[in-house]
Amino acid sequence: MKTIQEQLRQWANRTADAYHQLATDPNHPECDLAFYTQSDLTKIDSPPELLILAINPGSGGSYSDQINNPNWHLPGRMTGERLLQGNPFFDQHKSWHLWKVLQNIFSRGNIACLLDDERKYVWTNLTFFNTPEANKIPSNARDLISQTRMLINILKPRWILCLGVNVTNYLTLHNTAKTLIPPKELVSGIYDGIPIFGIPHTSKRYSNEEMNMIGSCLGYLFNAESMDLVTPELIRAKFGDKIEAWRNRQYKFDFEELCGEIGKRLGEPFKKDPKTSRYDFTKGTALTITKAGSGYVGIRAKRGAGKDWNSNLENRDKYARILLDDYRWELKSQWLGIKQFKYIESIGKFIEELSAINKLFDQVS
Template identity: 35%
Template sequence: MEDLELMKQELAKWADSTANLYHDLAQKKPDFDKAFYSQSNLNDLEQRPELLILAINPGSGGSYTDQVTNSLWTGWGLDGKMDGTALLKGNPTWDTRDTWPFWQRLKSILRRGEIESIIQDKSKFVLSNLTLFSSVQAKDLPKLPSECIQKTIELINILQPKKILCLGISDCIEPLKKEGKFTTEMLLPNNLLSFGKYQHIPIYSIKHPASRYNNEEMNLVGKCLKYLFDNPNNTDVRVQIEKIFSGEIEAVKNRKVTESVDKEIRIEVKEKIHERLEKEGFINYEVKNLERYSISDDIMVSVTQTGVGYVGIRHKNFSLKYTEKEYPYQEKFMDFLQKESGFINNTNDVWLGVKHFSQYGYSADQIISNIIEDIKRIKTGFEKIMRE
């Protein structure tokens, strides 16, 4: 009981300082004039949570200027500015969460592993966000000051949950890792699931539930989370996962991609991705073909709208099929692409690996963001292979 009271006192202090930080940013910097709030009601906690779920950020949009005069929020307790009392109460639409598409998908994933009950008792879990600033899409957020992410880390330190689940690989776990100074390991293909520890707390990250999932992927992620939740202290986790769920992993790898992204979206990806890739340092190296970009001195990536739309990786000096000529690090590159990023490498032997647009998401912006994160991960992975 004393432990609970102490936690609630610390939460009240955290809420006051967090509300002040976000208020000052929203008032002083026009780019941060965005509504901000948390999600679940932290006053509902009756113990340290079994699970802390961290999404990227609230997705409703709107400005802070409008939020503080909006009847929904003034009825929630705002009086001219956000304060700690209102922030602790979370989202005034929290009770409608079962209608939220990403929450429905998350429940479906957990149901596959028979662990949906963990989010049915509101006193045992918390839903919050990496950042409390709201935007319809994560890409609409300005570059976040480290203080915002540090406030989320402070929340973790106060709550001391038994486990943490991040919704989103590139936009959630990666920034948290940087500020929290911990590492993770990818456990499943297609960037479906990673695992690490923040201090002593197991922390898992899955592909965001708003992203495109197929039945095989939801089945695999749900079952793996069940195993990981039940065995938080196991070592060699990846080896265990690959052994226990070999059948489910093969089902994901072998599933034929039959879904095609609409032509209009494929065209939009082609038109927008050039600027985004060059901003990340991936320069077009073939003047006659604007779809090809340099990953390294030896490796290129092609992002094309052709067919269903795909990303292809191969050697720049490619001249004969991979079955007819041995290229440097060929087998290791192919193995990395398949295991770490879910690429297919049996496509007529002209690519080290291919991945279709439909595996990256539904919208053009989502597909572009996920492609870029994939390419960055591949670049780092290939560089490590070549150093070994």
């Protein structure tokens, strides 16, 4: 029987070939994207305790550029050997925001030791193609998710943790995933006998209450004797206090006061109703304050239409990067970024943040 490393090398050669063929296919120029997995799979000599699975690498760049990038040391194309070694910058991962948040969450459930030894966990993605936003993954690239399923079948981890609750949909049978904490805080399922858990991606901004709630639940679930017995009701009974602390976490400010302070900086809203106010923000962009859902502030193109509201906005990607990378706003359909009311610590600090974002937007215009 082949060792796990022999199986991984065979898998890596086939996977590198499959991605290379699609990335260089003249019929699919949209797939000319850099691709890689994350942690170093050459360190794995037995089934890991944990597989951390996100949707895809969230940066950017073409495959053509990757081939010529000296950091990759590629002989004119991606090879199975190089793919197996993962992201060449992974040695810096402990300084990454999303990793620090994950460690913080795990520490709340007394399971942080799972992240100490790179032989005991694997971090990878459903698709290896690198895009700044997950919704920019080409449809043809999703066919290669089958390669990730093959990887899971080789690794046979004890648990799978999905960063992004929707990632579980690719591994579980239709409608079999259970929502343990609604609406999208914690889900569970089974893949070929392996327990799967999905949480919000750790690149987003977590509150202390949210980390405490999810970490405590994961600590319990990773030690549960049988997932068949785990229900939303059980989670509620065991962690109701932490769930309520998360749900009730609201920074106290008055909606009208927030609108008034923003109006002082941006002028009167060009559209207003009892729940929503919209303001000119910078050239071509508008800021919205709304009580819809749990309440949020959002920035997008002033005028748009269709599924991609910002499609005609000049510098849209640069604007989005400022919001998502520099200020940890959240990505949401139709928006460059949003910030939920519960993450606004005070009106004063938030006005300062908006002023800084406004200046950065003007600099790239």
